[in-house]
Amino acid sequence: MKFTLKVWRQRGPDDKGRFAVYEARDVSPDMSFLEMLDGVNQSLIPTDEEPVAFEHDCREGICGSCSLVINGVPHGPDRGITTCQLYMRQFSDGATITIEPWRARAFPIIKDLVVDRRALDRVMQAGGYISINTGGAVDGNVLLISKEQAENAMDAASCIGCGACIAACKNASAMLFVAAKVSHLAALPQGNPERARRVMAMMEAMDREGFGSCGNQYECEAVCPKNISVRFIATLQREYLRAGIVESGLRTEPDSADQESA
Amino acid sequence: MTRLDAKIPSGPLEAKWDRRRFSEKLVSPANKRRIKIIVVGTGLAGASAASTLGQLGYDVECFCFQDSPRRAHSIAAQGGINAAKNYQDDGDSVARLFYDTIKGGDFRSREANVYRLAQVSTQIIDQCVALGVPFAREYGGQLANRSFGGVQVSRTFYCRGQTGQQLLLGAYSALCWQIERGRVTMRPRTDMLDLIIDEGHARGIVVRDLVTGQITAHTAHAVVLATGGYSNVYYLSTNAIGSNVTATYRAWKQGAAFANPCFTQIHPTAIPPAETQQAKLTLMSESLRNDGRLWVPTALSDRRAPGAIPSSERDYFLERRYPGFGNLVPRDVASRAVKSICDEGRGVGPGGQGVYLDFSDVIEQQGADVVRERYGNLFDMYRRITGEDAYQTPMRIYPAPHYTMGGLWVDYNLMSTVPGLFVIGEANFADHGANRLGASSLMQGLADGYFILPYTIGHYLATTRLDLPVADHSVSRAAVERVTGRLNKLLQSSGGRTAASFHRELGRILWDHCGMARSDSGLNRALREIPSLREEFWRSVVVPGSGETFNQELEYACRVADFLEFGELLCHDALYRKESCGAHFREEHQTADGEPQRDDERFAHVAAWEYREDGPPILHKEPLTFEFVQPTTRSYQ
Numbered sequence: 001m002k003f004t005l006k007v008w009r010q011r012g013p014d015d016k017g018r019f020a021v022y023e024a025r026d027v028s029p030d031m032s033f034l035e036m037l038d039g040v041n042q043s044l045i046p047t048d049e050e051p052v053a054f055e056h057d058c059r060e061g062i063c064g065s066c067s068l069v070i071n072g073v074p075h076g077p078d079r080g081i082t083t084c085q086l087y088m089r090q091f092s093d094g095a096t097i098t099i100e101p102w103r104a105r106a107f108p109i110i111k112d113l114v115v116d117r118r119a120l121d122r123v124m125q126a127g128g129y130i131s132i133n134t135g136g137a138v139d140g141n142v143l144l145i146s147k148e149q150a151e152n153a154m155d156a157a158s159c160i161g162c163g164a165c166i167a168a169c170k171n172a173s174a175m176l177f178v179a180a181k182v183s184h185l186a187a188l189p190q191g192n193p194e195r196a197r198r199v200m201a202m203m204e205a206m207d208r209e210g211f212g213s214c215g216n217q218y219e220c221e222a223v224c225p226k227n228i229s230v231r232f233i234a235t236l237q238r239e240y241l242r243a244g245i246v247e248s249g250l251r252t253e254p255d256s257a258d259q260e261s262a
Numbered sequence: 263m264t265r266l267d268a269k270i271p272s273g274p275l276e277a278k279w280d281r282r283r284f285s286e287k288l289v290s291p292a293n294k295r296r297i298k299i300i301v302v303g304t305g306l307a308g309a310s311a312a313s314t315l316g317q318l319g320y321d322v323e324c325f326c327f328q329d330s331p332r333r334a335h336s337i338a339a340q341g342g343i344n345a346a347k348n349y350q351d352d353g354d355s356v357a358r359l360f361y362d363t364i365k366g367g368d369f370r371s372r373e374a375n376v377y378r379l380a381q382v383s384t385q386i387i388d389q390c391v392a393l394g395v396p397f398a399r400e401y402g403g404q405l406a407n408r409s410f411g412g413v414q415v416s417r418t419f420y421c422r423g424q425t426g427q428q429l430l431l432g433a434y435s436a437l438c439w440q441i442e443r444g445r446v447t448m449r450p451r452t453d454m455l456d457l458i459i460d461e462g463h464a465r466g467i468v469v470r471d472l473v474t475g476q477i478t479a480h481t482a483h484a485v486v487l488a489t490g491g492y493s494n495v496y497y498l499s500t501n502a503i504g505s506n507v508t509a510t511y512r513a514w515k516q517g518a519a520f521a522n523p524c525f526t527q528i529h530p531t532a533i534p535p536a537e538t539q540q541a542k543l544t545l546m547s548e549s550l551r552n553d554g555r556l557w558v559p560t561a562l563s564d565r566r567a568p569g570a571i572p573s574s575e576r577d578y579f580l581e582r583r584y585p586g587f588g589n590l591v592p593r594d595v596a597s598r599a600v601k602s603i604c605d606e607g608r609g610v611g612p613g614g615q616g617v618y619l620d621f622s623d624v625i626e627q628q629g630a631d632v633v634r635e636r637y638g639n640l641f642d643m644y645r646r647i648t649g650e651d652a653y654q655t656p657m658r659i660y661p662a663p664h665y666t667m668g669g670l671w672v673d674y675n676l677m678s679t680v681p682g683l684f685v686i687g688e689a690n691f692a693d694h695g696a697n698r699l700g701a702s703s704l705m706q707g708l709a710d711g712y713f714i715l716p717y718t719i720g721h722y723l724a725t726t727r728l729d730l731p732v733a734d735h736s737v738s739r740a741a742v743e744r745v746t747g748r749l750n751k752l753l754q755s756s757g758g759r760t761a762a763s764f765h766r767e768l769g770r771i772l773w774d775h776c777g778m779a780r781s782d783s784g785l786n787r788a789l790r791e792i793p794s795l796r797e798e799f800w801r802s803v804v805v806p807g808s809g810e811t812f813n814q815e816l817e818y819a820c821r822v823a824d825f826l827e828f829g830e831l832l833c834h835d836a837l838y839r840k841e842s843c844g845a846h847f848r849e850e851h852q853t854a855d856g857e858p859q860r861d862d863e864r865f866a867h868v869a870a871w872e873y874r875e876d877g878p879p880i881l882h883k884e885p886l887t888f889e890f891v892q893p894t895t896r897s898y899q
Contacts, residue, residue, distance in 0.1 A: 059544075085643070085647075124438045134310075145399050
């Protein structure tokens with residue numbers, strides 16, 4: 001197979017950037033999309049042209065490094081996968097493929113297709129944890145957690161933090177990312193003591209980093225490689241509202257087992 | 263001159279770790295704030311160590327080459343984590359986990375280390391639950407378990423097929439808390455390129471900022487390496503593309519002994535390579551062998567579709583050769599069996615490089631939904647890569663380099679032969695002997711990081727001097743010069759070959775001669791071929807761009823340059839070890855029916871290699887004494 005690639009090239013954050021056109025030849029349908037790009041780079045290097053910078057690491061869909069907008073869609077045309085899990089058999093021979101980086105104000109471009117996603121780490125640092133020390137934890141079976149509850153927490157916790165949800169959103173909103181983390185810990189009894197404080201802090205950090213507001217268009221869910229559902233955004237909204245009530249000093253539940261601090 | 267003193271506490275096995283903890287000196291809380299510790303790597307071991315050290319009050323600086331600490335390769339571990347909880351009441355205990363691990367490692371690991379690992383395993387699960395790791399649960403709300411290879415109890419805890427991800431996100435969240443509190447300074451996109459040694463002690467590292475290209479020295483009172491394994495020396499492996507040997511190899515060149523490099527694990531169940539430009543191999547979790555059955559056609563040239571071959575004409579070769587453990591034999595045993603079947607010409611798929619992993623029996627007995635719930639994400643992954651539906655037709659699998667038991671030598675306190683340099687997780691050599699059992703790497707990474715290193719490092723810090731070399735001290739400047747000199751050499755080289763082409767060629771040499779089967783003649787050949795390939799590399803590698811910018815090709819070429827040196831050390835060790843044990847199989851040392859032959863008389867020791875600038879590495883031996891278990895022929899029949 002062969003393809004024509006329109007690839008975004010940008011030397012650094014201050015460069016204007018432009019599309020460059022490359023031909024990908026001798027592509028096998030069993031190649032992954034990133035192996036096809038490797039091939040293009042291998043042919044550029046001996047000509048002393050700098051290879052196209054793009055992010056990747058595990059190449060099995062779990063580390064969340066790879067981050068390409070392919071023909072306008074983050075992670076490309078297939079659903080529920082990362083860029084590295086996309087195979088060339090998904091494309092028709094001779095096609096022209098456009099490749100761009102994640103575009104969002106909170107994700108400045110470092111080079112070509114590589115962006116700076118540290119904003120997501122800072123949102124996590126604001127409150128995406130249970131603050132317990134190492135040692136002294138009680139036996140894991142002391143807390144009984146129903147299978148349904150554990151599965152629900154796991155559905156949310158599957159988020160790989162790639163940022164496709166943000167790249168797909170026209171407001172560059174990080175609501176699905178924050179919703180996944182907040183819902184994961186809110187679904188478990190261990191997360192209960194810091195439940196209100198966590199959601200408040202993470203929402204505040206999200207705004208501070210320059211992510212936009214949710215527009216209820218569900219593009220985030222459509223491109224999420226882990227199929228994280230927008231129902232978690234509803235959970236996030238509910239948690240946020242609940243936190244407001246907790247902060248106001250009103251009781252949220254009739255007989256809450258754990259004392260919760262606002 | 264390297265001296266190997268493992269510093270194992272005396273007394274009964276069960277009491278050693280308690281004794282050590284009691285006899286260790288403590289650092290006073292007031293002093294901790296003034297003590298700086300560098301942690302390199304943010305996988306399970308690094309993230310858990312950095313967060314715990316921060317919590318204890320030390321001033322921690324943590325480095326990773328990824329854009330976020332959450333992306334370290336522990337994230338990709340699928341199957342699970344072992345712990346001697348005995349929740350299933352099926353006869354498990356600390357002693358049994360200890361014994362299984364010692365036996366699984368073919369009696370090439372230290373009793374005291376392994377026993378301690380089994381002891382702290384139960385705490386790990388509790389800690390992870392408290393951090394909010396969503397382990398699988400039973401309907402009654404208790405933690406669920408599954409079985410794994412090489413054992414007959416059910417002690418593996420899991421989060422679907424993403425256990426590593428969830429455990430790492432737990433450790434990462436603990437790290438996030440310490441970063442927020444100002445206890446840990448996190449430096450992502452930073453590559454460690456050398457170690458700073460002052461008066462014999464590790465006192466810092468030299469790093470390259472991968473965005474700006476700036477080279478800087480960072481000093482500290484102690485350095486912790488949690489930089490993972492070196493499977494990528496084989497080019498094709500199940501490791502992440504960025505996983506590399508540079509940090510541990512650079513430490514080796516600065517005097518830290520490297521132990522048992524030839525113990526490299528080849529995992530039996532990866533998806534076979536499909537074409538020549540392939541960049542990595544994808545693992546199919548060992549947990550699949552709980553329900554999947556391995557087979558090939560009995561007849562040599564049977565080209566029928568798998569479904570058309572009746573069960574009487576199938577060879578379920580693991581069940582036939584190892585009736586006791588069947589499809590759940592340890593990884594080294596399974597990989598060798600697959601290799602010998604393919605060498606006989608009975609392999610299936612392109613090039614005969616594969617065997618079937620078949621789920622039709624369990625689907626028939628328990629239904630496709632049960633299989634989907636257990637392994638759905640793996641079946642999806644398989645379909646995407648191969649285009650085949652494993653619910654309808656058996657998977658094809660073939661062994662792939664996966665994990666490295668060898669690593670920098672450490673004593674019982676996890677300190678290397680360089681005082682002040684600690685090594686944890688896959689980067690050290692200590693616990694898995696010649697073969698690691700499934701679901702034990704996550705256990706070891708977290709044991710080292712949460713529960714062992716934070717104790718043992720305190721003793722070193724309490725008994726060492728507290729003045730620090732400054733960043734422009736002569737030893738720091740010399741280390742920075744070593745790094746810049748090397749990078750400039752790479753950038754100035756003006757040939758026409760890419761670093762990847764050299765890496766691929768090195769991988770081919772090692773896979774052929776130092777892979778699943780090794781021989782005297784093959785290893786000697788590899789030892790002739792690698793140096794000439796390395797010379798060719800420095801003559802004709804091309805690295806475009808400059809060192810002062812984001813330059814992925816320069817990062818990569820730097821790693822390949824180290825692999826090209828390290829590969830030789832790997833072969834040296836494999837050539838030296840004239841026995842077959844665990845994952846190390848020497849063709850000259852096997853029984854009539856092809857089982858490995860260990861030689862306890864001559865090789866019951868750790869082979870720790872010391873770097874020499876002029877000449878081959880020097881061997882130091884740490885004898886392995888077995889007081890509590892008797893080394894036996896490892897049988898899974």
